[in-house]
């Protein structure tokens with residue numbers, strides 16, 4: 047239980063400020079924008095999974111107004127499109143266009159024309175000659191001797207590295223004596239797991255509009271999670287002074303990690319716009335988008351040991367990350383995979399060998415949870431198996447071993463360590479068990495008949511930002527500006543992006559809480575790189591903990607300035623002044639308690655200061671959060687498995703989340719709803735397999751063949767319960783933590799355990815499709 | 831080809847190539863970008879709008895097929911400053927996250943509630959199944975449809 051202060055603004059549902067624009071169709075996303083005199087771009091994508099471009103002939107384009115762009119016309123600098131790590135952890139193997147395509151769909155050339163149709167026709171007139179190389183589609187196969195190298199050289203911190211055995215990077219960690227730990231174990235289980243390769247299916251395809259400016263600069267509107275890193279990267283590639291690159295904030299139609307990196311469309315459109323000296327728009331088709339990004343497919347060999355009481359003694363993890371043809375954030379991910387793993391349960395001794403491996407597939411990038419859903423699925427599956435061996439209930443087994451308050455936590459990798467100060471795990475698991483009647487669930491193997499039911503649980507967490515008391519290889523800080531307007535409202539200006547979860551509204555509410563005003567008095571300004579201080583990116587579920595931390599910091603500074611100025615005008619001691627909101631006047635009032643007449647509203651203060659030439663009350667600052675508090679989640683899920691068709695249906699879902707202070711209850715629940723939906727289909731539906739002959743995706747870029755869940759596939763309203771634990775994070779703004787990724791991470795483990803509970807069969811490969819279920823049932827029958 | 835179409839209550843005439851899609855006509859010629867491009871091939875429902883009151887996919891409809899007919903897009907909903915009850919319900923229930931799917935959902939909802947003012951949850955889910963939302967898990971969307979139905983009764 048926590049001792050939460052009583053809030054006036056936080057914890058109540060409020061209407062999001064961009065809401066009216068969004069429900070009236072007036073919101074303009076990057077893909078909706080256009081400019082007068084704009085050209086439309088199309089890109090030439092490699093039909094081969096691995097090849098060299100020997101020649102590109104543009105002479106057959108009959109339309110003389112078409113602008114073309116080929117690999118030798120773009121800067122040849124190698125770069126990494128994701129700039130969240132320090133230089134010694136940023137591997138560079140990308141170029142704007144390539145003459146050595148390494149996956150089907152890699153961009154070789156681009157054209158811009160008066161219409162999209164004209165651009166497409168020009169594209170079809172390009173003549174390209176390729177020399178094909180053998181391609182490899184499996185991470186383990188890719189490391190075999192004699193396999194065609196995908197990259198010869200890459201760059202790290204100005205140094206050139208030779209790539210050996212297609213291993214992009216690797217990381218090994220050992221803490222404690224693992225061998226001894228396993229010797230002390232009475233029970234050891236080791237399993238190999240293989241995850242799927244999922245596509246984000248963010249509803250808006252990657253898009254950008256670029257306007258070249260007369261000063262040699264560019265203005266950019268793009269699908270991005272980070273304005274400032276977009277600017278830094280464009281500066282590094284094109285050498286344009288940063289002040290002449292303006293990256294504008296536009297709402298994003300879903301992202302889920304797929305725009306942490308600067309999307310490849312951005313530098314291409316910039317190069318085209320600079321060459322054409324006209325605005326250029328490049329918006330991917332869905333097929334192109336499906337060939338642009340996906341999640342990391344992972345193979346784990348996971349081994350855990352426990353003593354006879356059920357205490358874990360040691361763990362070892364081998365992880366192979368299939369990263370596709372380029373590195374977006376493979377090295378930081380190697381650190382996170384081990385971080386996610388060791389921060390779930392206490393392991394007195396642990397060792398880890400992680401390898402990130404190139405394959406000739408679409409490059410993988412972060413996808414909500416950044417490897418956490420993958421490893422948590424494996425761990426939560428194995429924890430169930432090990433509990434069975436030890437002879438304790440899987441839930442009790444988790445109670446005995448989870449990492450919670452007071453423990454060291456390093457989810458974001460070995461260089462981001464901090465201590466946990468708030469933890470709702472007990473509450474989540476206890477309530478969830480009660481609500482699901484956990485201890486009376488059916489036992490595996492006891493059911494017969496066509497339909498079998500099972501309950502499963504899974505728990506997990508995600509970080510709230512990547513903060514820590516000392517710097518590591520992860521860059522994580524943000525900032526905000528806040529100013530008092532003459533009517534007593536405030537402008538909140540930040541580079542932070544809202545992916546749709548209501549992050550910026552939450553931060554506006556944090557400001558409103560501090561300044562004793564209603565939420566609508568804090569106006570969220572859509573700004574750009576020129577008018578905001580640096581914010582690293584909206585990722586790692588940091589929007590509220592870190593972005594809200596920055597908002598609170600400037601709000602407190604503004605409040606102090608209000609005190610001082612009001613103190614002067616009222617002839618009162620600033621630190622004695624109090625604040626309240628006057629509903630009738632619709633103004634916050636600063637006053638000296640008990641002294642009549644000594645009060646002034648924000649509006650009067652701002653106007654008086656204006657009229658007396660005293661300036662504007664404003665604050666701008668950066669904020670680095672001191673910690674990396676996990677937000678914990680737990681799912682109890684009941685499924686029905688049809689043993690004739692293999693179809694799995696969700697019957698009940700009980701989800702608990704510890705997110706500290708809840709700021710927007712409906713929207714916070716919405717994160718859980720979305721997390722469940724994505725986790726559900728991660729477990730039973732989604733994958734992007736490859737045709738080894740053509741080297742292309744089997745689904746060729748169709749979302750119908752990719753199977754994201756529809757409204758028909760998910761539990762009914764009544765069957766889906768979400769609750770929040772009563773916690774308060776002492777390092778968070780008004781006690782708040784993140785939610786976005788923890789909402790997803792444990793789902794696959796819970797669903798997989800429920801399927802096991804229904805059928806008595808364990809699955810070690812995702813997704814657990816109908817076919818796999820039927821196959822496993824058949825195998826079981828044969829064995830019996 | 832010359833066509834006359836009533837769009838959001840206003841009669842308009844166009845001269846379009848026969849392969850022009852209704853979605854592109856709206857987005858490119860009228861800057862009515864509320865109808866979204868999510869896939870272009872009828873898979874996601876982001877471009878849903880009403881043609882003579884029936885929900886259709888703008889990306890699968892030829893502009894020339896709309897000659898003499900009435901098109902209603904998200905921009906035509908509500909009256910000036912006021913929101914339509916469906917729009918209100920979507921906001922109140924937290925059914926809008928990134929909002930990219932929202933116009934399509936709202937137009938589908940309108941068609942549903944005109945056909946069936948009292949839909950059951952199962953009917954709502956069935957009717958919405960052609961609209962993809964990747965953010966909300968459909969929970970608050972279904973709740974918003976129920977609430978809108980209540981408001982419109």
Ligand code: FES
Pocket residue numbers: 866867868869870871872873874875876877878887888889890
């Ligand atoms: S854009 Fe029309 S259905 Fe997707």
Ligand code: FES
Pocket residue numbers: 249299300546925926927928929930931932962963964965966
């Ligand atoms: S709200 Fe983002 S896709 Fe539906």
